[in-house]
Amino acid sequence: MMQPALILVVDDDPTNFEVIEALLSGQDYRLHYINSGDGAIAILEHLEPDLILLDVMMPGLDGFEVCRRIKAMPMGATIPIIMVTALSEKRDLARGFSAGANDFISKPISSIELLARARSMLLLREQYKQLQGFNTRLEATVQMRTAQLRALSIKLLEAQETERRFLAHELHDEVGHALTAIKLNLHRLERIMSTQASEPLADCLALVDGTLQQVRNISLDLRPSMLDDLGLVPTLRWYINRHAKRTGLRETLTCDALAQRLPTATETACFRIVQEALTNIARHAQAQMVSVTLRQANHTLHLTIQDDGVGFDQTNLSQARAKGTSLGILGMEERGTLIGGQLSIASTPGQGTRIALRVPLAAPV
Incomplete structure (x- = not known):
């Protein structure tokens, strides 16, 4: 009442x-x-x-x-x-x-004036209370829906990583083993057939070798097994060295020695952010050097990717976000948010780009 x-x-x-x-x-x-x-x-x-x-x-x-x-x-x-x-x-x-x-x-x-003005003000007050209650309920609904969307996004990313892991395994084991068997059989044919068949056999062997390498590359890009087996730092070191050889960029990695393995979701998000950032740099930045830094301080993980490329106007980035055309950057930001982190991008035309991720970590027990 x-x-x-x-x-x-x-x-x-x-x-x-x-x-x-x-x-x-x-x-x-x-x-x-x-x-x-x-x-x-x-x-x-x-x-x-x-x-x-x-x-x-x-x-x-x-x-x-x-x-x-x-x-x-x-x-x-x-x-x-x-x-x-x-x-x-x-x-x-x-x-x-x-x-x-x-x-x-x-x-x-005046009694009439007092009653009229009091009723008018009290009516406004009641309307304000009703509006305040509506806003409170609306905020609670928005928070609930946001939490549901975040949980759904986490499940979607987990499903994507599971599918990537499965495809990488299938490519490596099934397709890779089949191609290896074909290569061995071609070598056997090469030994028993006439020299007239040597040229097409050599061509087939070269095609099999190229396809095997492509399968290995796709499998590694989908989900490097060492991320699950060895953790983030060895995987970043391997990936950055591999990326540097493929692109010709001078890429360096500076890492703190982590006291213990990071949560699986954090390791995956950090790896995918570095992967996306390096891909964008190779495609668009016209950079010569890239530095990746991973540090842990005060129960916070700091990941930075810095290049010396052409940079860009951040106004254009804001417009691309609004239009939904910058999917790579949106994906990095979403991955950072879903592990409780915050990703920032700073860039100036002609002065390169810096991507920084801060992720709070639970204090060791």
Whole structure:
């Protein structure tokens, strides 16, 4: 059951409170009386009225200053204030509205005017409470949906990595073994057939060798087994050396010695971010040098990828994000977010690009 509206009356003269109390006696309101501005401000620390009737001419803090201070309080900003005053000049009204007052009642107080203005302000207060409740429910719904989307994204990435692992295994074992068997058979044929067949056999062997290498490369790019077996640092060292040989870039890796293996999700996300970043650098950056750094400090993992390439205007990056055309960068950001990290990208035309990932780590037990 809802409680009656609470009205705080602030007036240094208790007689004025008695008048207001008498005028509102037939209404379903609760009244609370304070005889000073200081007292009104202090009581708002533990009392939240629905309406404040505030006298203007009080000793100490006058009503204008009291109103200004109440409206500066987080809770007080939403409480309607009606100033009760004998002042009637326009400049006094302007001072009151400037201080944050919502309405005025002139002295001597009219019963009809008091009731009408009080009802109007209390209706606004009730509407605000309803809106606040709606916003709270909406925020809770958004948070719930965001959590559900994040959980779904995590499951999707896990499913992708599982599928990558399966495909890499199948390519390495099934296709790779089949191609190796074909190669061995071709070598046997080469030994028993005439020299006239040597040229097409050599061509077949070269094709098999090229296909085997392609299968190995695809398998490794899909999911290097050493990421599961040895962890992030050895895998990054192997991948960066391999990428440097394939692209001609001068790439360096600087790593702290990690006290223990990182969570599987963190290792996978960091590897995929480095993989995507190096692919983008090779395609677009026109860089000569790339440095990858992995450090751990104060229970936080820091991963940075820095190149000396052409860079880009970050305004264009913001526009690409909005259009959804920068899928590689969006994918890196999403991977960082899903492991509780934060990925930032800093770039200036002609001065290269720096990608930085910060991931909080659980303190060792």
